[in-house]
Amino acid sequence: MPYEKLLPTTVIGSHAMPGWFWTAMDALKEGKYGPTDEREVYDDAVRLAIWDQKEAGIDTITDGEMRRWYFVQNFYGRMEGLIERPVLRQAGLYAYDSVPRYNLVDRVSIPTGLGIVEEFQFLKANAGDGQRIKACCPGPLTLTMHIQVREGDPYKDRVELAWEFAEVINRELKALEAEGCTEVQLDEPSFGIIPGKLEDWVALLNRALDGVSVRKNLHICFGNLGSRPRGKRRYDWMFPALLEMNVDCLSMEFANREMVEHDIYSRFEGQFDFMAGVVDIKSFWNEPAEEIADRIRQVLLHCPPERLSVSPDCGFFQLPRWLSCLKLQNLVAGTRIVRAELEGK
Numbered sequence: 001m002p003y004e005k006l007l008p009t010t011v012i013g014s015h016a017m018p019g020w021f022w023t024a025m026d027a028l029k030e031g032k033y034g035p036t037d038e039r040e041v042y043d044d045a046v047r048l049a050i051w052d053q054k055e056a057g058i059d060t061i062t063d064g065e066m067r068r069w070y071f072v073q074n075f076y077g078r079m080e081g082l083i084e085r086p087v088l089r090q091a092g093l094y095a096y097d098s099v100p101r102y103n104l105v106d107r108v109s110i111p112t113g114l115g116i117v118e119e120f121q122f123l124k125a126n127a128g129d130g131q132r133i134k135a136c137c138p139g140p141l142t143l144t145m146h147i148q149v150r151e152g153d154p155y156k157d158r159v160e161l162a163w164e165f166a167e168v169i170n171r172e173l174k175a176l177e178a179e180g181c182t183e184v185q186l187d188e189p190s191f192g193i194i195p196g197k198l199e200d201w202v203a204l205l206n207r208a209l210d211g212v213s214v215r216k217n218l219h220i221c222f223g224n225l226g227s228r229p230r231g232k233r234r235y236d237w238m239f240p241a242l243l244e245m246n247v248d249c250l251s252m253e254f255a256n257r258e259m260v261e262h263d264i265y266s267r268f269e270g271q272f273d274f275m276a277g278v279v280d281i282k283s284f285w286n287e288p289a290e291e292i293a294d295r296i297r298q299v300l301l302h303c304p305p306e307r308l309s310v311s312p313d314c315g316f317f318q319l320p321r322w323l324s325c326l327k328l329q330n331l332v333a334g335t336r337i338v339r340a341e342l343e344g345k
């Protein structure tokens with residue numbers, strides 16, 4: 001479906017969690033909520049995420065990933081063949097070495113799927129007529145990040161395990177398409193630190209997207225847990241291998257890197273549309289609209305406007321809601337400034 005305006009705005013996936021949502025998560029853990037309470041909490045959180053994005057005027061919205069925990073952690077609860085093992089570091093700040101970890105006891109299976117189809121059904125039913133929506137799914141390598149593969153396991157290494165996940169994701173995306181989803185996005189937030197070779201990653205992602213005919217985005221960033229990056233914060237080394245990706249659009253982060261590589265579109269060889277991250281989700285600095293407009297103008301020096309959409313750098317789940325809403329509003333206001341310039345108004 002073509003966009004009806006220049007520079008459409010979108011989000012990467014996760015929305016900020018309201019304060020009461022954290023309190024509700026504590027109550028859930030303490031066994032104070034029943035299944036009905038739990039469902040109501042998640043449904044209400046998604047409704048608020050939809051509300052915030054629509055209120056800001058975002059063109060393509062998501063469900064805010066409110067039913068996920070820390071981007072991927074909920075998915076492991078749906079998997080069979082895993083056993084949880086002790087967290088490496090529990091004291092001090094919560095970071096990449098504090099997350100739940102798993103060992104394999106069998107081949108991994110996910111009998112009821114990743115649950116993204118159910119997320120999409122609720123989003124579709126609640127987004128309102130005419131609202132563009134998309135469904136986001138972690139990439140196959142990202143799904144392996146919490147799982148250690150040891151000698152004697154059913155998989156040789158994490159890359160081989162990722163091929164299992166590529167099949168799971170492919171089934172999920174095709175089921176989304178069957179539900180009427182018109183735009184999907186794969187998220188690989190730590191492209192720079194995953195095992196294997198770049199060519200393996202491209203082949204894996206292409207397998208996950210094989211036969212999916214709706215609009216396909218690939219979001220590549222450098223990690224966002226605790227607002228900290230994890231991967232090597234450059235994209236240039238990923239080319240030309242990325243040119244083999246079977247996607248419609250590449251999504252990348254720039255604002256937190258002070259627009260380094262804002263000319264990266266020239267490496268695309270015209271193959272992909274471009275979703276540029278122009279709002280810094282790792283900073284409490286609330287960029288005014290004019291500053292966001294300046295960032296978009298920098299990207300437009302190298303990218304034709306009809307190929308460009310704009311977004312925050314990554315998801316909002318590590319920022320407070322009030323600030324996330326201000327950033328969304330400024331994204332829309334900054335984009336309107338540049339859109340008016342392009343249209344000669």
Ligand SMILES: [Zn+2]
Binds near residue numbers: 012222223224313314
């Ligand atoms: Zn990201």
